[in-house]
Amino acid sequence: MQIIALYHIKGGVGKTSAAVNLAYLSARSGAATLICDLDPQGASSFCFRIKPKFQSGTEGFIKGGDYLEMNIKGTDYEGLDLLPADLDFRNLDIAFENRKKSRKRLGKSLSSLITGYDYVILDCPPNITLLSENIFNAADIVLIPIVPTTLSIRSYEQLKAFFIKNNYDVAKISGFFSMVERRKRLHKDIVATMQGQYPEILESAIPYLADVEKMGQNRAPVCAFAANSRAARAYENLWTELIEA
Amino acid sequence: MKYLYDLRNTPDDNAIASFLERAFRIESDGVSADTIKCFDTFDWRLYNKNRVLFFDGKLWTLAGYDDGEAIAELKWGRQGVYAWDFPESSLRESLTDILEMRALIQLFEAKYxxxxxxxxxxxxxxxxxxxxxxxxIDDGGSSQEPGVIRQIQLVPVRGYIAETRDVDEYLLQHNYPHSVDYWVHSALQMLGNTPGKYSSKLKVRITPEMSAAGAAREIMRFLLSVMKQNLPGIFADIDTEFVHDFRVAVRRTRSALSQLKKVFPDDDTQRFKADFAYVGKMTNHLRDLDVYLLSKPEFLAMLPDELKPGMTPFYSYLKRERKKALTAVFQEMQSEKFLTVLQDWESFLGKDLLAPNASIPVKKFADKRLHKTWRNFVDEGSVIDEQSPDEALHDLRVTGKKLRYLIEFFASLYPAKEMNKMIKSLKSLQEHLGKFQDLCIQEAFLRAFVDRYSKKHPDAHQTMLAMGMLIGSFHTQKNTIKNNFPQYFHKFARDDKSQLFSGDN
Structure with missing residues (x-):
């Protein structure tokens, strides 16, 4: 089982779109896949038309095993299941805080899943909290969508510094450019500079495209409702590069 | 719960979507048509594990036999015969466990x-x-029209079981009854094929009121049918197990002929004993070669990587020899002599002839034979220690085999639970003895190969080293078995089962 976390300290960077499409592509390739919607806003649950309701509460979430299993829902796509979000997930931090080994509970809870998944994709909430630290421990890859702006570079560097300072495995971090506008000179320049500077940043980038925006309307991965679109191809390239890396 | 529904008696077969639309929102993902092939081994290994294997020309699917649920899939456009033909995948892993050395045989092809x-x-x-x-289903011309099977399968989505039950209820209410079987089973029935019909396991029902000769004939007839069923597979050289099952049936027949004393007239017994000794011998060489070829991965695993290439001449030799041995078996099996043995034996088994033990009740007969053979086995086994010669273990293996066959012949006369337990513990003991025997033979075989090969190729150091290492390893393994044998035997013999055969049951 490989755990891939889509993470960024701030919202609106294309995290959920990537999580939803990568999970879809993973399942389409024949791998048993679970997407966990850890964001209380429930955007990826919404994309799969699944009600954001986690019946076992945060305590159940942390206990794992059957408490997780009973909440897993099959999506419209074979081989792809989803663990829905819940508004209660906003309290996961407090729940982790009250436990021993409070930074390693998520990994333990996920590893207790009876059903064998080849890939577990985590759609993470935007912030840096105890939950995020659990994610850094549990994930095999922490995948960061980077919008090519000066501020993004700064927060990417901040995250790496946080990893080093707190003894998380910095080799887990990988990034990709998201919402790239080819017409913007600044975007082009930043992509070129950063890719040279950070070898862990993947070459495949996700352009800023209307099809990606339509996911909310269609409530489906763009790779499913517009399989031949530029957006779908961009996610395909990203997935291939990610698993081959 | 498998949600399968028969459409055999439903009038609106083709209107399932519009029928469901009356009650549910429906979306069609389209229609696909394909030719599909369905596979199992000759001895139904997949079926016995509730599995079936499909191939549509592009995709292999291992599915549940009773519900069609996919367990493993592999995109691979080629036709595999053995598990090891398939590329590395979870499908191959599952097949390896189930098929072992058996080949896949096509059960049928259907338009789907x-x-x-x-x-x-x-x-x-x-x-x-x-x-x-x-x-x-096209049954190959025996009927004018191909048979059609129509079936609906409702597949629950995880987390929506209540909704699935609603659909199920709706279908049942509207005259779509649950099917007993997945369509593959109906297809096989339509083709007159009975899954699981072949098994090399002795499946004879002997009842206490049968006469000893009657029971013996029943057992022998079953064994003869196993021999006959394996002949086409031997001629087609589908896999090694046709010869193996054939040989086991011959061995059991020979054992029965010598152990079921005086149930047939003496002259006939002597004649058929000689006949089946000849039939058994026919395939000895071929089977030996098969065993070496099958244990190739095991042998190679015993060697360091740099010596593995040294084994190539040995395996080339085995392959050449096997070709010759197979031709010899084909010739012998088409010979007048062989065909006469089978024919004469079959007609002999149809006759009720006078003999001293022919008409005594089989239970009494079985009690006596089993009691005696059990005692012999225990007496022989309990004196074996680390100092005993190899022959003592060989002899014990032979007695053990006699005992095992006797138990299998007459198992249905005794409490099933006790007998199964006994067969199981005897089998595990026999495995050590069988392994010991194999190691002795393999050691001798490799030595003989080395003698011949080194004369022609005195410089083939790598091959000699590899052979030397294997022989050394066989020797160590043999010693381990011999040293531990008293312990194995004690474990087996500590509960005396002979009272089972005292006639009180």
Whole structure:
């Protein structure tokens, strides 16, 4: 089982779109896949038309095993299941805080899943909290969508510094450019500079495209409702590069 | 719970989607049509594990026999015969465990059409899948029209079981009854094939009121049918196990002929003993070669990587020899002599002839034989220690085999639980003895190969080293078995089962 976390300290960077499409592509390739919607806003649950309701509460979430299993829902796509979000997930931090080994509970809870998944994709909430630290421990890859702006570079560097300072495995971090506008000179320049500077940043980038925006309307991965679109191809390239890396 | 529904007696076969639309939101994922091939081994290994294997020319699917649920899939456009032919995958792993050395045989080919429907909730989220299967089975010309099977399969989506139950209820209410079997089973029935019909296991029902000769004939007839059923597979050289099963049936027949004393007239017994000794011998060489070829991975695993290439001449030799041995077996099996043995034996088994033990009740006969053979086995085994010669273990293996065959012949006369337990513990003891015997033979075989090969190729150091290492390893393994044998035997003999055969049951 490989755990891939889509993470960024701030919202609106294309995290959920990537999580939803990568999970879809993973399942389409024949791998048993679970997407966990850890964001209380429930955007990826919404994309799969699944009600954001986690019946076992945060305590159940942390206990794992059957408490997780009973909440897993099959999506419209074979081989792809989803663990829905819940508004209660906003309290996961407090729940982790009250436990021993409070930074390693998520990994333990996920590893207790009876059903064998080849890939577990985590759609993470935007912030840096105890939950995020659990994610850094549990994930095999922490995948960061980077919008090519000066501020993004700064927060990417901040995250790496946080990893080093707190003894998380910095080799887990990988990034990709998201919402790239080819017409913007600044975007082009930043992509070129950063890719040279950070070898862990993947070459495949996700352009800023209307099809990606339509996911909310269609409530489906763009790779499913517009399989031949530029957006779908961009996610395909990203997935291939990610698993081959 | 498998949600399968028969459409045999339903009038609106083709209108399943529009019928469901009256009650549910339906989305069709389209119709696909394919030719599909269905596989199992000759001895139904997949079926016995509730599995079936499909191939549509592009995709291999290992599925549940009773519900068609896919367990492993592999995109691979080629035709595999053995598990090891398939590329590395979870499908190959599952096949390796189930098939072992057996080949896949095509059960049938069918034209297959599936419409995939999804049932949606108010958010247009899929809450159940529904596959409509239409399968045309061509029975190869024995009837004018190919048979058609129509079946609906409702596939629950995880987390929406209540919704699935609603659909199920609706179908039942509207005259779509649950099917007993997945369509593959109906297809096999349509073709007159009975899954599981062949098994090399002795499946003879002996009852206490039978005469000893009657029971013996019943056992022998079963063994003869096993021999005959394996002949086509031997001629087609499908896999090694046809010869193996044939040989086991011959060995059991020979054992029965010598152990079921005086149930047949003496002259006949002597004649057929000689005949089946000849039949058994026919395949000895071929089987030995098969065993070496099958244990190739095991042998190679005993060697360091740099010595593995040294084994190539040995395996080339085995392959050449096997070709010759197979031709010899073909010739012998087509000979007048062999065919006469089988024919004469079959007609002999149809006759009720006078003999001293022929008419005594089989239970009494079995009690006596089993009691005696059990005692012999225990007496022989309990004196074996680390100092005993190899022959002592060989002899014990032979007695053990006699005992095991006797138990299998007459198992149905005794309490099943006790007998199964006894067969199991005897089998595990026999495995050590069998392994010991194999190691002795393999050691001798490799030595003989080395003698011949080194004369022609005195410089083939790598091959000699590899052979030397294997022989050394065989020797160590033999010693381990011998040293531990008293312990194994004690474990086996500590509960005396001979009272089972005292005639009180």
């Amino acid at each position: 059409c599936t419409e995939k429907l999804r049932i949606l909730n108010e958010d247009e989220k899929t809450i159940a899948r529904l596959n409509y299967h239409e399968v045309w």
